[in-house]
Amino acid sequence: MAEEASVPGEGKLIGKITHYFGKIGVGIIELSDTLQVGDRIRIAGGETEFEQTVDSMEIDHKKVDTAKAGDAIGLKVEQKVREGYKVYKL
Numbered sequence: 001m002a003e004e005a006s007v008p009g010e011g012k013l014i015g016k017i018t019h020y021f022g023k024i025g026v027g028i029i030e031l032s033d034t035l036q037v038g039d040r041i042r043i044a045g046g047e048t049e050f051e052q053t054v055d056s057m058e059i060d061h062k063k064v065d066t067a068k069a070g071d072a073i074g075l076k077v078e079q080k081v082r083e084g085y086k087v088y089k090l
Contacts, residue, residue, distance in 0.1 A: 010042070010088055011041070011042050011088030011089050011090040012033065012088060012089050013032070013033075013086055013087070013088055014031060014032060014033040014034075014035060014041075014087055014088060014089045015029045015030050015031040015032050015033070015035070015086075015087040016029065016030055016032075016084060016085065016086055016087060017029055017043070017045070017081045017082065017083055017084065017085040017086075017087065018030045018072065018083060019083065020077075020080065020081050020082060020083070022080065024076075025076055025077060025078075025080075026074050026075065026076055026077065027043075027074075027075055027077040027081045027085075028072055028073070028074055028075075029072070029073050029075055029087050030071075030072050031067055031068065031069055031070065031071050031072070031073065032069050033069050033089065034066065034067065034068050034069065035054060035057070035066070035067050035073065035089065036054070036065060036066045036067075037054050037055065037056060037057065037065045037066075038053065038054060039053070039054045039089055039090075040052070040053050040054075040089070040090040041053075041054060041087055041088060041089055041090060042087070042088040042090055043077065043079075043081055043085055043086070043087050043088075044085060044086050044088070045081070045082060045084060045085030045086060046082060046085070048079060048080070048081065048082075048085065050078060050079050051090065052077065052078045054075065055076070056076070057073045057074065057075045058073065058074040058075075059071055059072070059073055059074075061074075
C-alpha cells in the first residue's frame with residue numbers, strides 16, 4: 001500500500017510556504033511534488049485556511065506551466081500566508 005498523507009477534502013501535501021512578499025501578495029512555495037497551472041490548491045496554517053486555483057506561477061521570475069519536487073515557485077496568493085503554512089493539491 002502506498003503511504004498517502006491524504007484525507008478526503010484535505011488534498012495531498014505538496015509543499016510549504018517558505019516566504020511571503022506582503023506588498024505584492026506572493027508566496028514562495030517549496031514543492032515536494034508536482035504542480036501545474038490550473039491545479040486547485042489549499043493553503044493551511046495558523047488561523048488561515050483557503051483554496052484557490054493556480055492561475056500562474058514563476059521560477060526565478062520566469063513564468064512556468066509545470067513545476068516539480070524540489071522547485072521553489074512564486075505564486076500570487078489570495079490571502080496573507082506565513083512561513084511554514086502547508087500547501088495541498090486538491
